[in-house]
Amino acid sequence: MSSEPTLAEADLAALVPEWIDWAEAARRLEVTVAKVRTMIRDHELAAAVPVAGKGQQIPAEFIQHDGLVAAPVKGLPGLLTMMHDNGYDDREIIAWLYLDQDFPGRGIDALVENRGTEVKRRAQAMAF
Incomplete structure (x- = not known):
């Protein structure tokens, strides 16, 4: 039995160097907070609670200029x-x-360096 934490148990606060709230994401994207909410719902962006009590936030690196x-x-x-379709949250x-x-x-x-093909291939392989 592995002692490795599952993806769901990972310490997101330690993994992600910078988090932004929905208002900051809206400011950076020049859209409304409601649009950010829609983007999360439609899987254009992802959000999670990195630290208990903080509320949902978005990794800053998910928004590129x-x-x-x-x-x-x-x-x-x-x-x-694709990953949501395969049961990941x-x-x-x-x-x-x-x-x-x-x-x-x-x-x-x-992804940031425009080398996403391999990332997508590996994500597809996780479904099997």
């Missing part, structure tokens, strides 16, 4: 949808993206 436009990191919405997906998966490095780094 390409020149003048801010948007979810390329490939993130498709990955979130936002907390588990965030943990998976921030754990070292030999991509090389973390999945979030691969």
